Amino acid sequence: MLVRLGYVAMTLNLENCSPSGTVTVKTFSKLASEEAKLHRLRRITRENLNNTLRILRFNKAYNIEVYRLTSKLVPLATHPDIGDWDYVEEFKDEFKKIGQFIKENDFRISAHPDHYTLINTSNDKVFEASLKDLDYHIKLFEAMGLDDYKYKLVMHIGGVYKNKEASIEKFKENFMKLPDRIRKRLILENDDKAYTAKEVLEICKDVRAPMVLDVHHHYCVNNGEAIEDMLQDIFETWKGEYFVPKIHFSSPKSQKEFRSHADDIDPNEFYNFLKIAKKLDADFDVMIEAKNKDNALFNLSNKLKGFENIRWIDEGHFEVL
Secondary structure (H helix, E strand, C coil): CEEEEEEECCCCCCCCCCCCCCCCHHHHHHCCCHHHHHHHHHHHHHHHHHHHHHHHHHHHHCCCCEEECCCCCCCCCCCHHHCCCCHHHHCHHHHHHHHHHHHHCCCEEEECCCCCCCCCCCCHHHHHHHHHHHHHHHHHHHHCCCCCCCCEEEECCCCCCCCHHHHHHHHHHHHHHCCHHHHCCEEEECCCCCCCHHHHHHHHHHHCCCEEEEHHHHHHCCCCCCHHHHHHHHHHCCCCCCCCCEEEECCECCCCCCCCECCCCCHHHHHHHHHHHHCCCCCEEEEECCCCHHHHHHHHHHHHCCCCCEEEEECCEEEEC
16 A cells, blocks of 8 residues: 655745745835736746746655645736736746646645635625636636646635535535536545545545545544444545545644644654554545644654554655555
8 A cells, every 4th residue: 555645835844935925915015016017917927937846846856746835826817906917927837837837747736715715605705706716717727738637726615604404505516517628626524523534435435536535634523433434434425536636634732622633743643643544545645734834744654663563664655554
């Protein structure tokens, strides 16, 4: 059983390499002219794109093939104040370089729109803003030449709105209405407050979308279901996809702040999940969600060397025997 490790957006091992530089709306609005505003956006976007390529090269050096792009590559991209600025055309060479590097190395790349992106809302303005945000993320993929639907966006189901059953039906209805360029990119994740892994699994079966199991979230909210009773069905939602199933893994910061992510991954918790997954003996990928970013990946990877039945391959890969 081969497992690959990945991390989210930021490396702590390269200096001055944030891919998420931004500017607040308040600061942006105070800039003296439209030219000054565009100059600020251009400068930050160029830095973000250049730093993204630096991070991808760093990942290659350490055999890390699973990576989540930041949603902040283009600051204020969906804000009405930026007008008709065509950032895709202006930075087409930078986007193309990133995409070529991803494809040449067969990296598994994803993104995760923010929690305010809600497609099961009944508020038309919120729905329109959510579509705009999804479209922005797809534009990034398309600008990079990542036209294959194997490059995914992770989404939660959304709000409960005082009626979970109706909200689930609203989600499924709106999901099926999405254009192919968006809908075929979406993979669905259980959250830490409202929608359990079992509920998301049933939704994924209905709309035929892959499911990302968030193990930490499952322990935050469930109705007594055991992961081992759902994992095979969850993995089967990936049938026909280019990449193997993917899970999210984080450790709670503390019992008091259980929903918050810890700085690192608890290796014993992680190993316990591996033992559950080994019963299926199917390859899968792990997105590590931890405050220490790539250092959390390195720390976990190195600690796994000491566990029984782990054959460590390199920083980003290991095999469970």
